[in-house]
Amino acid sequence: MDFTIRRAEPGDYAGFARTFTDESMYAGTLQTPYPSQEMWRKRLADPPEGDYLLLACAGEEIIGHAGLHPTGKSPRRAHAMAIGMGVVGAWQRKGVGSALLAALVDLADNWLNVFRLELTVFADNERAIALYRKFGFETEGTHRAYALRAGEYVDAFAMARVRPKSPRV
Secondary structure (H helix, E strand, O other): OOOEEEEOOHHHHHHHHHHOOOHHHHHOOOOOOOOOHHHHHHHHHOOOOOOEEEEEEEOOEEEEEEEEEEOOOOHHHOOEEEEEEEEOHHHOOOOHHHHHHHHHHHHHHHOOOOOEEEEEEEOOOHHHHHHHHHOOOEEEEEEEEEEEEOOEEEEEEEEEEEOOOOOOO
16 A cells, blocks of 8 residues: 555645645535635634544645544434545545545444444446445435536435444443
8 A cells, every 4th residue: 555544634734725626536526626725724723523534645645535524413413424535536546545435434333433424426426436335335315416516517426324233232
């Protein structure tokens, strides 16, 4: 493996913003082109309560990231978290997405007692959908005209993974 997975730190903001200059990153997420380093500095300096943000790094270069995010403040949704992730184009199909998702699933299942993981993925992102299915995610529905991407509205799938086994007693 030519990369490592680690927790994001506030000082990672410039490298984090740099990943979103890659079209495959912002086109596959809800981010927009021309990211502000200052916006990412603020986000990483003061992350929302309960967020877990992991980075994939090749040396000092950030090549991907993935996060677990609370689905809301209601105690009735405390068992669920949302996933967001992306890998820069040059590092796709090299195991980075699998390593990031494996780390998030391990964190959710074995350390945070998260029962349900949720995500949205653009319906035409076949590689990402295959990755999520490999980890047990199932399509639960379609969001029609979910987001604007390059001047067109694009559908997205709602996918989720319900933990297959309970923690040992």
